[in-house]
């Protein structure tokens with residue numbers, strides 16, 4: 001099985017040009033994509049060959065008069081049934097279980113890092129709950145597009161240690177992440193190609209997306225040989241005129257580096273909460 005998964009990995013990244021993989025669940029998705037490509041290649045060659053055979057076999061010089069009976073052999077019926085069966089196996093046996101695992105088996109919040117990601121035209125607002133593990137209350141009346149894009153209530157004690165960033169999502173490697181995806185205006189889509197994650201953000205809903213990133217940004221820079229490499233959040237829904245510039249960046253760090261970053265951010269947040277006029 002190890003050999004087989006190596007082959008699908010090569011197939012995906014080298015032959016099909018998929019971006020490098022950086023999450024634990026992504027291999028399953030890649031291998032399904034790989035099998036669909038193999039199956040489609042077989043179909044393409046099969047149907048294409050059959051078509052060429054028909055062109056030659058039933059050429060006008062050999063059959064000047066049309067045959068109104070058509071095909072009598074059951075071969076085409078059986079091949080149609082075989083194709084439908086294989087498609088059913090791909091769908092019911094692979095695609096639906098993988099999808100079900102992504103949407104149903106979300107780990108409990110106590111075992112994961114919960115990050116709120118709120119999309120708006122044309123930015124990604126990121127919020128962490130801080131050491132208390134509680135997100136401060138938000139109120140639509142408090143929204144200010146410059147100073148308080150999420151409408152966080154400064155009077156709520158739980159909001160004091162909340163950390164917010166704009167277009168910068170910092171994540172620890174090898175720890176389950178639950179992104180709670182929301183939108184302030186229209187439908188956006190949170191897509192990170194290397195994570196094999198893509199989920200629409202729909203106004204009025206909070207949609208959980210979970211994954212475990214297992215390759216830090218640093219490691220990916222070494223692996224790809226690109227010192228500038230950044231994971232990017234691409235908005236994958238055409239959400240307005242500024243859609244093209246709606247990009248965010250994900251920085252995956254080791255647990256230690258992430259904790260350091262978070263501690264610094266919490267300190268800044270607490271200082272800002274203590275002295276709002278600074």
Ligand SMILES: [Cu+2]
Pocket residue numbers: 119120121122187188189235236237238239243246
């Ligand atoms: Cu968008």
